[in-house]
Amino acid sequence: MNVETGGVEDDEINNETEAGGVGIFEENVEFLDSENDIGIASGSNNVEEDNSENESIDMVASENDLDEHTQSDDEENGPNFVVYNPNQMYDPALELRMIFSSKKEFKKAMQSHAIKNKRNVKFTKNDSFRVYAVCSREGCEWKIHATKLKNEHTFQVNLYKDEHTCPQVFKVKNVKTSWLSERYLQEFKSDPKRCVTGWRVDIMNELRCHVSRDQAYRAKREALTKLEGSPEYQFTKLWDYAEELRKTNLGSTVVLGINDENGQNRFEKFYVCFSALKQGFLGGCRPVICVDGCHLKGPHKGILLTTVGVDPNNNLYPIAYLVIQRESTNTWEWFLTVLKHDVCIQRDSEYTFMSNKQKGLIQAFQSVFPNTAHRFCVRHLHNNFKNVGFRALAYKNAMWKAVRASTVRDFKLRMEEIKKLDEKAFDWLKEKPPSEWSKSHFTELPKCDMLLNNYCESFNPNILDARDKSILTMLEWIREYLMQKL
Ligand SMILES: [Zn+2]
Structure with a gap:
């Protein structure tokens, strides 16, 4: 079925003439004489001045104006014109004279239409007052024109040929990362840990369109950024997060270390030792502490250092963790000193530490725990x-x-x-x-x-999923994991 507006021809000149006759499209404003424009503007100023002088009359006049406007709006848009429903964004039912609240909404609807019908749609005109879209396939008749209504942001379809004479395609160019991330935002929200490979297969089955691996990965990252905030934003929220942890876990040690570089704050370290874990360790664990570190793979690199104790059943018992920029003797020394204070190590000769002899760790042990026994995995x-x-x-x-x-x-x-x-x-x-x-x-x-240092090594794989996340998501992931373990 081909639908066209009455009297509107395909070529632009006729279209403009027709639109000029109706007088609702903003493009006609450009064809108005500049003198008329000035005349209207000065006229409206005069009206405002008159209104300020006669307030009682003004109320009546403005109410009448309002009625007139409402009436004229109804006449222009027509109460029968279908308004595009953004809730059906991914299943748009387009029709002639349909009203879109903005150009952006119209373009999104075109994208969804292309993906739904598995056709490539491209924009031949795309400026502030008109958007024309056609089917990319040569010879196909499908096209849609929308123009901006006068004095508002609304766009209305004024030409629509809704029938594709071309075959469906599998690789639709209109499938974009931003569309995918928006379309599947809820899915990512409900299951952020889901692997991209499985998700990609599912959406390809659902859309019956090709989605590349890169697109799937980028879409997931974009969706998670929308949900969790950008990595940079997450760093700015660390102060609040630390304060919230202290407030909700009384007696816990939470330290956020900041470096001052050229007057700018730079993240240095984030240390957490929950009060419940401290008490549990002191209450019943063996005097053995395993220490290990693993590299972070998120947008900002760093190292996660963990300490794990051994409970009377010889099961692992997490004690504290620290996120730092880089591993060195100083950072290990700092970590061990805070840990010593947190788990109240008075006589270090009673304790045994196990590690993989990481860089700088042995020197740190010698200065913080000179009498402790040390085992090597x-x-x-x-x-x-x-x-x-x-x-x-x-x-x-x-x-x-x-x-x-x-x-x-x-x-x-x-x-x-x-x-x-x-x-x-x-x-x-x-x-x-x-x-x-x-x-x-x-x-x-x-x-x-x-x-073997397998207590730490079995603790670290459990947080592997969190290692490629942004800092706040990762810290929260570890906290939730520890809460479940307790
Ligand atoms: Zn087509």
């Missing part, structure tokens, strides 16, 4: 052992026998076996203090023969 030790050339299974088995030896005598026997196997391997292991890696030399106080 055996998996990392074995990796280092392999990296220096002792790769065979025989080396691995021999090393693990020494690791698991529970008496000093047994340990010495196992080391002798390694010496017989390869003297270089024996020399390499001899340099490592056995108190760091063999059960035979561990302190008895914690009653814990843990060999």
Whole structure:
């Protein structure tokens, strides 16, 4: 079905002439004489002056004016003209004389129409008072013209040929990231952790259009930015977040560190140790603290340092976490000092720390906990052992026998076996203090023969999903995770 306005021809000149006859389109304003424009303006000024002098008459006059305007509006737009419903934005039912509240709304409706009908639609005219759209396929008759109504932002369809004579396409160019992010905003809101791959397959099935992987990723990022605020905005909200945590978790330690660089505040660190976790650790956990760090993959890089304790059932028990810009001896020292205060470590010789010997950590331990026992994760030790050339299974088995030896005598026997196997391997292991890696030399106080730093390593994968988020989303994700764990 081809629908056209009465007497309006396709070419622009006729269109303008016709519109001039009706007198409702703003483009006609341009064709008015400038003298007339001035005349109208000065006339209206005079009316205003008159009104200020006769207020009682003015009320009546203005009411009459209002009635007249309402009437003329009805005449212009017509009460029968269908007004475009933005709630049906993704399923637009276009028709001739349809009213759109703005150009933006009209263009969005065209985009949705193109995607719904799986046709490429392009704009041939796009200025402040008219938007013309046609089907991109050569020979197809589909077209729509909308022009701005006089003295308002409203656009009205004044030409519409609604039938496509072209075939449907799979790759619709009108599928844009912004459209996708807006269309599926609620889906992202209800399940922000959903993987993009699955979501992309679902929307391609629903729309029956091609959506590239890049588009899907960008759409998700854009939708989450709309929901959560931009990464930069989230940094500005950290003060409020820290204050809210302190207020709602009395007794907790929340520290936001800021650097002053050239008069500008720059994020340095964010430390959280919840009161409930402190009390739980002091109340029943073993005097063992595992320390680990992982790199953040969000828009702003950084490192997340975590400390995890071991409860009487040998399950992991998170204690505190810190987000910092970069890992160094200073940051580790600061972290350990605050932790020492938080979990009330009076005699550090009673505690055992386990780590992967991260950069700067050993020096930090020496200055903050000089008397504490320190264990090195055996998996990392074995990796280092392999990296220096002792790769065979025989080396691995021999090393693990020494690791698991529970008496000093047994340990010495196992080391002798390694010496017989390869003297270089024996020399390499001899340099490592056995108190760091063999059960035979561990302190008895914690009653814990843990060999691997897998408490931290099993805590970190749980927060992997949060690592690529913006700072506030990530911190909130970790907090929720900890609350569920408790
Ligand atoms: Zn077409």
